[in-house]
Amino acid sequence: MSLHPSPRLPRAPHIYALAMSLSAALAFVACDAPADPQGASAPSDDVAVSEIPQATWAPPEPVDLRNPDALPMHPTEVGQPTLYPRCHELFEPEGSPRAWPLDHDEADATLFGCEPEAALTLSAPPMRLVAYSLPRPTDSRATDLRLVAYNDTGELLWQQRIDRQHQGDNFTANFRGSFLTHVDQKFVCAGTRWQGGTQALCAHQDSGDIIFEGTMNFWSGIDLVGVGPALVGADINGLTLRYPFTGVEMRHRAFGARGGRTAFYASSPTHVFFVPADGDPVLSAWNLETLEIDWQLTLPDKPQPNSGQSFPSLELLVFKIGDTLHALSTTDGTQRITMTVGVDNPSLATTDDALLVLVRRSDAPPLLTSLDPRTGLATRAALAPRGALAVGTDGPRIFTRSVRALREITLKAPAPRANSDD
16 A cells, blocks of 8 residues: 655634634544644544344345336437536636636536546535536646535636646546535535545635644545534544544544455435445344444445445435445335446436446447336336436436437337227
8 A cells, every 4th residue: 555645734813712622612522633734533432332233134036127028118319419528628728716617407417427536516605616627738648636616696606726647647547536515514524535535625614714734544445425514434444534634544443453455434414324345145224323233234245345325315225236236225125126237337327316337338329218216117218329328317307328429318109009099
């Protein structure tokens, strides 16, 4: 594991005062901050010895999403392809960020097309934030990360640039994803997870003034998420809670089993889901407010490490075991949908009441299927355009994306069958 410089500590005196006041406010969840400038861990909590609710593995009958004959196929109306430039070309066509450049009604579709590394919408105060890769005027393979913040009228409030050139030619190999989250209703934190550390920038949401910028020397299996006053990640051994103004660990909650790159991690705004690298494949749902396990489920086999996705609006966790996708309730581990998908790792999206799954096939157009999480059944399916790589939604609208080319898909009612009573 490569080592990175220590986090850059705040210099202004008022920032130190802020740190002291926040430290006191965190007393109900935190140990004293370690004095080690490298961010040495505070003593780890042990997993509480208590009766943890155990869910039962009883998946519904699988739906084969590779076979059109087994699905309720619908004809489609496919819109003309719309080609989008990269996000930095949209947001700063003249070399610096400007006012919100996207049409209000097409903003979500445009962001799906230009593919930012992260995006976040706040309601209090109303703000929209986007983090996108920013090429440098050099031949380096690395890119920086631009963070822009807008108010609800589209005015540019502030922008920051996160320098990622320390990765150099190893950028692609070490890149594991970027994050953007809200902490303590006061700060915005963005950054990138690397194989050898977690880089972050935290700023005041109103002014954009930086309170922390640096690389923390821990590997995280999830995108960092703000939970109350803490910035939370999941390392090899457990949950790590960080001071958002120094990057120093304030509390560590041990999983009780080894994680790492071969373990399974997934997260939602309320939970981290974990299956250890070794031993029995037991899925644990860690509550991020209480730091306790809400429920556990013994799986028939270990899930693919990077297959987990959560969909808070439907309270679903989706992961892959073998050639099958499983959708579980994040509330209690009840299995909602079972889907046979083969070797593909499908693209997933949701509407208000359905899970959408795009299964790509080597010898035929992709199949797009809508499934009801209450019944576990496929309600509609259609052939997607050839070359479609991902599915996305904007309210009830459905889009497929190839290489930054978007098409809107409208599923029509099936034509009435001959000799029907209609």
